[in-house]
Amino acid sequence: MTLRLTARNLGLGHPGHPVLHGVDLDVGPGEVLTVVGPSGGGKSTLLRALAGLLRPDAGELLADGEPVLGPGADRALVFQDDGLLPWRTVRRNVELPLAVRRVPRSLRDAPAAEWIGRVGLDGLADRLPRELSGGQRQRVQLARALVGEPRAVLMDEPFGALDAQTRAAMQRLLLAVWERQRCTVVFVTHDVDEALLLGDRIAVLGGGTVAAVHEVPYPRDGARRTDTAVLALRERILAAL
Incomplete structure (x- = not known):
């Protein structure tokens, strides 16, 4: 099952220091919503609230x-x-969410092995993180996030530190996983092109709130990135930022 996430007149921040205010947002079940905004504009704050790590003001x-x-x-x-x-x-990193939920080890090995294979890390299950590349480590993190079959995945610029080639590979992997799982995804990024590639819709933060939400033409169709409608939306978002 997927999950609907809804914010109504949401305020977030610290006492006397609001970060976001008046946020109205509805993330539909199975949707990929990408979130863009200026540095310090509240993208990560919103994501942490959706995760339950930050209580609304x-x-x-x-x-x-x-x-x-x-x-x-x-x-x-x-x-x-x-x-x-x-x-x-x-292997032990991937199975960690199951261990936290006290799933017996005999029942953790199979799903952990399945996800290690699904993110392309067959043969690396016994390696330690220091023996992996940055892209491989992010694959482990993705497998760890999904092994517990969450209904929504909240992603905070997960590919921002990767080189261009590895980042493109991780984007393709995420889309392949989403096609199979169809969970709800909220994906924060500072890269407008990444937001256009991955999202069904793009939420633009500005002025301490959600300034606009745009439907993405041809979502997840890489071949249409140069379409006139996509380029026009790209320019609108860049101008807003």
């Missing part, structure tokens, strides 16, 4: 109509920093 934040009161197994968070535990092998 105002308004409400809902998952399938129920208030988000904290982290949950229905939502997985993926960071730019892979956050792998350096003393755990690839």
